[in-house]
Amino acid sequence: MALPRLIPLFVVALVLVTLALGLPSTFAENLKATADTSANTDEWGDDDWGEEEDKQSPFSGFIEIAYGTRTKSNPWVDRNDTLNEARLRLEYSDYFGQLYIGYKGDFTVDDLTWDGPFIDTKTREALVRFSPSENSDLYLGRQVLTWGTGDLLFLNDLFPKDWVSFFAGREMEYLKAPSDALKFSYFNQLANIDLVWTPKFDSDTFIRGERFSYFSPLANDTVAAPPRLSTEEPGSKLDEGELALRVYKNINGNEWALYGYHGYFKTPVAFNPKNGLNYFPKLSSLGASVRGTVQGGIGNMEVVWYQSEDDSDGSDPFIPNSQLRFLSGFERELVTRLTLSLQYYVEWTQDYSALKKYSPLPDKEPEEYRHLITTRLNYRAYQDKLTLSLFVFYSPTDDDYFAMPKVTYRLSDTWSSEIGMHLFGGKDDYTFFGQFEENSSFFARLRYSF
């Protein structure tokens, strides 16, 4: 393929264009600033308060190059690189009276995409927001949505995630995929309400064998593309979308919330033996959370009931059973600039004996109670320019782990970089994290923001 050779060219061109556009003003600013550092005149060297136009430029964005490679070769995937792309992000946000308009678009040359055009265009946000009344807001269009209290553990947040971006080591922002949705927020003294309607189901971007291999219960083995995991999507009728609800209130500094969801499992965890396709089975959920200050830190608890609508008695081996999930977390600054966060999480699978009885691979099913512990250590130094962090998932029941050491360095207001590792491992090759052992990787990113 000629593509890999074109990438450096493309990157160089992008960087040159940016520098050509951005340098003169930066350079002039620096020169001027150097010239009158001692004076009490405008050391910023320009009219950056924006007094003349009365506001900032509504445009911004960044250019980023990213590369990632496996720590060891993967017997199921030919390529060793897991991330190899150059990205241009353009953002626009502005107000027209009370109407807010926001746009974020990514233009990426990705050496690892299997199909699609040379420059992959993805709209991340195309949103209008306004307040229909004094105590309500309406968000309409493509938008990133988040709620819940977990740190990289999502119980009541059933908005789409991009696991491929997350595994590959793209910026954390990309873990959250956008939804094409309508969000209505209503605020009052009793409790605040968020209602999100996603007319057409937005699934997660899940691991389907292109960059990363995974364990397939059907094959009873680790697999990778080709063929990539193909799925049957829910329909696009009005009643085949998703509804999500949050009711929340801050009581004496504690944030309480109730949640509801009606839609589908976000990954294709069910299998249709008739057509041989995986699909997204129906899911309804109900949950609650609380977050507040505890012992000089932040404590949180969250619970959710997942009702597997198509397998209410747990007898269908191709559809997941209902589950109760519980999370408890605590975060605190240990010493100045060093923060420790701990989470305990459990998934309690219902009708477990039925699951074992009907499963084609009863020995490879997770335990009835799957426990998980996470630890995050975060250290900031040099005027917050350097951040060292370590996040570790460890499951004592699955006997597997996922560790993420990262170093983030902000060279200046415009240049920043991050390097890190994603290390998967475990006793068995079929557990949640253990199946990804051969996908462990290093990654590095360099970004120029404008």
Add this chain to the structure above:
Amino acid sequence: MKGFSKLLALIALLGATAATSAEENDVELIVSKANHVAFYQGNDGRAESRMLITDGGGNRQVRQFTILRKDHSGPDDADQDFLVRFSRPSDVRNTMFRVIKHIGNSDDRWLYLPGLDLVKRISSGDKRTSFVGSHFFYEDISGRSLGADQHELLENTDQYYVVKNTPLDPTSVEFAFYTVWIDKQNWMPTKTEYTDNAGKIYRRIEALEVKDIDGFATATRMKASDLRSGGSTLTEMRYISYDIGLPDEVFSERSLRNPPQQWFKRK
């Protein structure tokens, strides 16, 4: 009628006592007046701020943000709400920061990251750490509890009260003591110097420019210097207004996602 004049006399006497105390250098009164002038002018306020951060090597960074503030009803010079919206640099553009400052208790802090639509609650931790990467500490921005230090009037010059502040809990801070120069004209703390255990001054905060805004003395240009590294941060405040009538509802989760234009927009 007799009672009324008695009351008047009493009030006059009280006033006289207060005035005399100030003249007699009642240091507690001096520091509380300075604290009021530095952090509690008006019942609420709005300002735009930008920081020029220069590290010891001469590298520069900029932060620009708009800040809304409202004092809680109840005791004077106590709890406050803050809402901060960042506009520069571009990687933190539209990031929101919300603080409820509690006197005698840890603050409540939330950070809103628009890229993830994430409302992150952050533990308030050490208040003597950098505010957004600058040489100002959180405590320099929102104030230090008066009860945390023992105050001693060192000097009473024509222009300044010079007050030495020694921490009651020396393990909780990085300084041995700090000295504040309070302007007698307007009660503004115009210079603060921090001394370490070796007796060396290592940190300085100066009000380089004080303006009268809506009748309130306001530091519009401030500098924080780290004398060890040679780095410093220059802060300028503009578009300041006081007593604008900010409603309580502005300080809420709603405003993190939907910053109220009515108050953030430059008038």
